[in-house]
Amino acid sequence: MTDVEKIRALKSLIKEHLKGAGVAEKIDAALGDNKDALSRENVIDHVVRDIKNTSLNSPEKGDETKKTQPEGNTQRSGKRFLQVSITRGRAFLDDLVEEHTATIQIHAICLGKRVTSKAVKAECDPTFDETFYFCVDEVEKKPGGLLECSDRLEILLTRTNKAGSTNLLGTCEVDWREVLDKTEVKLNPELQGTKSEGGVSVGLLFLSLKLLPVPSTRISRDRLRGQLGGEQERATERNRLFLMYTKQWWNEYLGIRTGLEERRVKIFAEDERGESQLVCLFLNPIQSSLIESPRIATRFVSLFPTLRTALPGASEQWLSATAFLVGKTGDAINHSLLLCSFFLGFKLHCYVAIGTNTRGVPISWVVLLNGPTPTHVDPLTGQRYGPGVPAMPFKTVDCLFSDRALFANIQASNSVGNVRYNVVDPVLWKELSGEAICSMRGPQPLPITLTPNTMDLDNIATQLEHSLKRLVRDERERFDLGTHWNNDLAHLLLPALSAYELERCSGVCVSNEDFENAVRHAVPSGFTFKGYPSQFIHLNPKTIFSQCLKSSVCSEIISLRGDSLDFAVKVKLYPYPENVTACWLMFACQYRCVT
Numbered sequence: 001m002t003d004v005e006k007i008r009a010l011k012s013l014i015k016e017h018l019k020g021a022g023v024a025e026k027i028d029a030a031l032g033d034n035k036d037a038l039s040r041e042n043v044i045d046h047v048v049r050d051i052k053n054t055s056l057n058s059p060e061k062g063d064e065t066k067k068t069q070p071e072g073n074t075q076r077s078g079k080r081f082l083q084v085s086i087t088r089g090r091a092f093l094d095d096l097v098e099e100h101t102a103t104i105q106i107h108a109i110c111l112g113k114r115v116t117s118k119a120v121k122a123e124c125d126p127t128f129d130e131t132f133y134f135c136v137d138e139v140e141k142k143p144g145g146l147l148e149c150s151d152r153l154e155i156l157l158t159r160t161n162k163a164g165s166t167n168l169l170g171t172c173e174v175d176w177r178e179v180l181d182k183t184e185v186k187l188n189p190e191l192q193g194t195k196s197e198g199g200v201s202v203g204l205l206f207l208s209l210k211l212l213p214v215p216s217t218r219i220s221r222d223r224l225r226g227q228l229g230g231e232q233e234r235a236t237e238r239n240r241l242f243l244m245y246t247k248q249w250w251n252e253y254l255g256i257r258t259g260l261e262e263r264r265v266k267i268f269a270e271d272e273r274g275e276s277q278l279v280c281l282f283l284n285p286i287q288s289s290l291i292e293s294p295r296i297a298t299r300f301v302s303l304f305p306t307l308r309t310a311l312p313g314a315s316e317q318w319l320s321a322t323a324f325l326v327g328k329t330g331d332a333i334n335h336s337l338l339l340c341s342f343f344l345g346f347k348l349h350c351y352v353a354i355g356t357n358t359r360g361v362p363i364s365w366v367v368l369l370n371g372p373t374p375t376h377v378d379p380l381t382g383q384r385y386g387p388g389v390p391a392m393p394f395k396t397v398d399c400l401f402s403d404r405a406l407f408a409n410i411q412a413s414n415s416v417g418n419v420r421y422n423v424v425d426p427v428l429w430k431e432l433s434g435e436a437i438c439s440m441r442g443p444q445p446l447p448i449t450l451t452p453n454t455m456d457l458d459n460i461a462t463q464l465e466h467s468l469k470r471l472v473r474d475e476r477e478r479f480d481l482g483t484h485w486n487n488d489l490a491h492l493l494l495p496a497l498s499a500y501e502l503e504r505c506s507g508v509c510v511s512n513e514d515f516e517n518a519v520r521h522a523v524p525s526g527f528t529f530k531g532y533p534s535q536f537i538h539l540n541p542k543t544i545f546s547q548c549l550k551s552s553v554c555s556e557i558i559s560l561r562g563d564s565l566d567f568a569v570k571v572k573l574y575p576y577p578e579n580v581t582a583c584w585l586m587f588a589c590q591y592r593c594v595t
Contacts, residue, residue: 079137082176083210084108084153086117089126092203093193101162104169106205107326110134110153110176112446114322122159124203136211146180147219147227151446156326157191157202163540165305168194168319168327170202171272175228179209180219194272194317238439242278245436253430256410263398264354264362265408267432269318269333278440282318282337283352283403285344288450290577297342299505300576302382303537304338305329316362321448325578335379336364341448343368344403351400351407351423355414358395365394367421374421384507392416404441406432453575460539461571465490467541468569468585475549475558486566489590492518493531493570497584500533501574504582523590527564530557531588539573539583554587562591 086106103119106128117130139149153174160166170191179185187209191202246267254260268276291297307317307329316331321341324334336352343350349369353376357363368375376385376394385392396414400407400423407429411419423429473483496515503510523529532554536544548554557567567589574582 079135080140080215081133081212082110082136082153082179083131083133083212084110084176084207085131085210086128086155086205086207088128088206089191090124090188090204090206092122092124092126093200102159104157104159106130107156107158108132108153109156109322111136111139111149111151112449114449114451119160133212146177147224149177150231150443152176154322155189155191155205156323158326158328163543164538166328168272168323168329170194171323172205173273174207174209176209177224177228179211180215181221181224182218183210183214185209192273194319242436242440245433249430249432253408253410256430257412260408260410263396263409263414264356265399266354266401267406269316272317272319272323277318278437279318279352279401280403280406280437281440282320283341283344283401284321284445284448285403286321286338286341286448286450287345288577290450290452291342291345294343294346294348295505295507297346298339298377298379298382298384298507299582300580301335301339301342301379302504303576303580303582304335305537306335306380307331325448325450328578328580332380333364336366339377339379340366340402351402351405353394353397354399354401355397355416356395357393360395363394367397367400369421369423376416382504382507400429404437405434406437408432450577451579452577453579453581455573455575455579455581457573457575457581461573464539464541464544464571464583464585465569468545468571468587471541471545472558472567472569472587475545479559481559481561484566486568486590489522489566489588490568490570492522493568493586493588494572496531496533497570497572497586500535500584501572501582504535524592526593527590528593529588529590530560531586532557533584533586536583536585537581539581544583544585548587557587557589560589560591562589563594565589565591 086108102122104122104126105119106117108115108117111134113134115132117128120126120128134153136146136149139151140146142149153176154171155174156171157169158166159169170193172189172191174187174189178187185208187207188204189207190204193200193202250267253265266279269279269282271277271282291300304324305328316333318337319327319330319334321338324330324338333352340350340352343366351367351369352364353367354362354364366377366379368377373387376392377383378385378393385394394416397416397419398409398414400409405423407423409419409428410430411428413419420428423431469483469485476483492515495518496512499510499512499515519529530553532548532551534544534548534551534554536547538544549558567587569585569587571583571585574584576582
């Protein structure tokens with residue numbers, strides 16, 4: 001049946017349905033004398049055209065897949081797209097569904113584009129019904145075309161609990177080029193659990209791949225098998241040669257000085273799929289208009305939660321930048337890798353440092369070597385440590401690496417304060433061959449994209465304030481104390497919260513003069529003002545309140561008794577990419593002093 005015949009048949013079905021249901025008569029009666037005027041203005045024609053377009057573009061009957069359409073029609077845009085349809089999952093771990101309020105999401109990354117499914121209930125056999133489109137037009141025009149494109153389809157699964165905490169559950173990779181010799185490919189890839197989830201299989205996905213429009217000529221099966229097999233052989237040989245070189249390099253390193261075998265020199269690490277990777281490959285320069293400066297990057301990275309299940313000295317879970325951004329939780333090494341990638345995007349001379357902290361626990365951080373003396377950056381807090389800062393939390397440094405270099409410390413002392421950071425001096429540092437590292441990188445990686453913050457922060461802040469007020473009221477009622485709120489006093493707290501966030505971003509002490517003057521003028525004579533500010537990287541009101549009560553200052557304010565006692569609470573949320581948010585709040589009160 002041709003397209004014209006399909007349209008005619010569709011029109012006939014619609015017409016018969018309208019007559020049978022009596023809808024046509026109802027429309028005529030409703031329009032009355034206005035039908036002729038509407039016809040003259042072509043309004044009815046426009047409506048009918050919209051109905052036809054909607055009908056033709058809708059999924060077929062029985063297929064309720066919600067499609068994320070590409071820009072424009074695939075047939076008319078002149079571009080070719082890879083269509084990835086993920087219908088459902090099967091045999092997901094029981095651990096996923098033990099929390100009935102949890103939701104899961106699929107994140108698909110391919111050809112420099114990242115897309116996310118809608119959140120669905122976490123269950124053993126979840127239904128996703130999602131279709132994503134990735135433009136392959138630019139790749140197709142390059143020498144070698146689609147056949148020689150080694151960028152794979154990466155799929156990540158995340159879970160978000162009722163409290164809003166997100167973690168990465170599993171990942172898988174699919175070589176989408178399997179569709180080059182077929183009209184459609186149906187696959188059931190297995191989601192491999194991350195190390196933090198035990199490394200076991202999470203479940204299976206049901207997906208299909210198509211190229212739209214369908215290429216006029218297809219690549220033969222033999223040619224496709226030959227290309228994929230050749231790539232695998234070259235990768236195996238490249239890895240073999242690099243492994244031989246690193247073994248020789250390691251033996252040379254150990255022979256330089258006794259005791260070097262005790263130092264934490266890291267050449268390989270397991271990624272989220274459990275595959276061993278050269279540590280330099282975890283770093284790729286990131287450039288994004290959403291991150292305006294290295295200071296903003298530092299603040300952004302520090303807002304990611306640290307993996308709670310990680311025990312001191314336990315094996316760390318190394319994640320790719322995309323996996324960390326999606327999972328939003330990681331070890332210190334993941335914070336270091338992401339921060340160093342941002343610094344590299346700003347062309348700074350920087351390295352990830354591996355060593356120990358003052359308690360002797362293995363740790364990582366970022367070292368900047370852009371001046372005569374190094375600057376050490378703690379990615380978990382955003383704090384910078386330079387000359388004259390005695391409270392540095394880092395004790396030893398054994399290894400430095402970037403995206404294209406790796407240096408092992410061969411100095412007699414590995415104490416952070418005594419180490420000399422002239423990394424090009426072979427007497428101080430042993431360098432892993434830059435050529436060998438570049439040989440492992442392969443093609444230039446596609447850029448990592450960041451997504452803007454889409455949260456309604458004003459509304460969320462208002463709701464959080466209401467929740468905190470209820471918690472304060474309930475806490476005081478336990479002691480038969482009343483609570484009176486002062487909205488004018490709450491507004492005066494904003495300048496202080498703004499100054500706190502600005503200080504965290506800039507690293508420079510910001511004056512609170514405006515806030516102090518406002519309080520001085522607003523608080524009546526003979527009254528006392530007390531305030532307790534705090535910052536959080538989550539938005540759970542019960543957890544926030546319980547953590548605040550652990551402070552003696554906050555606890556004293558909440559349980560205060562006094563004459564003409566007014567309370568205030570103010571929440572201010574500061575947006576960052578990937579829906580990461582800095583939450584500042586202050587509890588305050590004013591009361592008449594009674595002697």
